[in-house]
Amino acid sequence: MDGIFLVITHSPKGTMPTRKSSSKSSASDFIPEQLTLPSLKAAAANCKACDLWKKGTQTVFGDGRRRSLILFVGEQPGNEEDLTGKPFVGPAGKLFDAALAEAGIDRKQTYVTNVVKHFKWEPRGKRRIHKKPNATEIKACRPWLDAEIALIKPRVIVALGATASQALLGAKFRVTKQRGEFLESSLAPYIMATVHPSSILRAPDDETRRLEYRQFVDDLRKLAQVMSDML
Numbered sequence: 034m035d036g037i038f039l040v041i042t043h044s045p046k047g048t049m050p051t052r053k054s055s056s057k058s059s060a061s062d063f064i065p066e067q068l069t070l071p072s073l074k075a076a077a078a079n080c081k082a083c084d085l086w087k088k089g090t091q092t093v094f095g096d097g098r099r100r101s102l103i104l105f106v107g108e109q110p111g112n113e114e115d116l117t118g119k120p121f122v123g124p125a126g127k128l129f130d131a132a133l134a135e136a137g138i139d140r141k142q143t144y145v146t147n148v149v150k151h152f153k154w155e156p157r158g159k160r161r162i163h164k165k166p167n168a169t170e171i172k173a174c175r176p177w178l179d180a181e182i183a184l185i186k187p188r189v190i191v192a193l194g195a196t197a198s199q200a201l202l203g204a205k206f207r208v209t210k211q212r213g214e215f216l217e218s219s220l221a222p223y224i225m226a227t228v229h230p231s232s233i234l235r236a237p238d239d240e241t242r243r244l245e246y247r248q249f250v251d252d253l254r255k256l257a258q259v260m261s262d263m264l
């Protein structure tokens with residue numbers, strides 16, 4: 034099997050979230066009794082566990098196959114995701130699709146979601162500009178991700194970008210240093226981190242963007258190879 038395999042000492046909680054009774058500071062209060070992807074998605078549509086529901090148009094829940102071997106996790110929906118209600122459909126999503134296709138991974142065979150399910154933004158003129166979710170919002174939203182992982186039971190979770198990587202692998206994790214490594218985890222047999230496709234779009238010039246895109250495709254190729262070795 035190709036790739037570097039390490040055992041991580043940090044083991045984030047990966048069990049199915051439990052209901053809490055009073056405070057509405059966690060999405061666990063909104064998790065339905067019957068755990069299916071449709072029931073989770075319907076329940077998440079009414080989540081008010083943090084203030085982000087007031088900013089976003091709608092909850093953008095994960096999307097993909099129930100029995101996916103790969104689960105991708107990004108940070109949060111962007112402007113187009115917020116408007117359409119689907120994850121990874123904006124410019125970063127299109128780059129993601131192209132990179133997946135180059136690496137030989139069929140997105141329809143995977144599951145794609147975010148650490149935070151509402152779009153956090155601030156106005157700049159007429160535009161809505163992405164604003165990074167804070168630790169309280171990430172923690173409040175985490176039960177949805179834990180429930181998705183518990184239902185799908187992926188073989189590999191791929192964290193896209195620093196927010197998703199640190200949410201899954203701990204605050205000390207650095208994508209810049211450990212991208213493309215396959216780490217054992219309590220959440221899935223392996224977690225791999227790489228950059229978020231939106232960071233490639235933000236590259237300062239075309240040449241940097243081209244190089245970063247190639248590196249991203251290389252990470253996904255490594256993933257495709259590991260998946261084919263597992264089957």
Ligand code: SF4
Nearest residue numbers: 080082083086151174
């Ligand atoms: S961001 Fe997550 S926790 Fe906050 S309201 Fe939306 S779905 Fe609920």
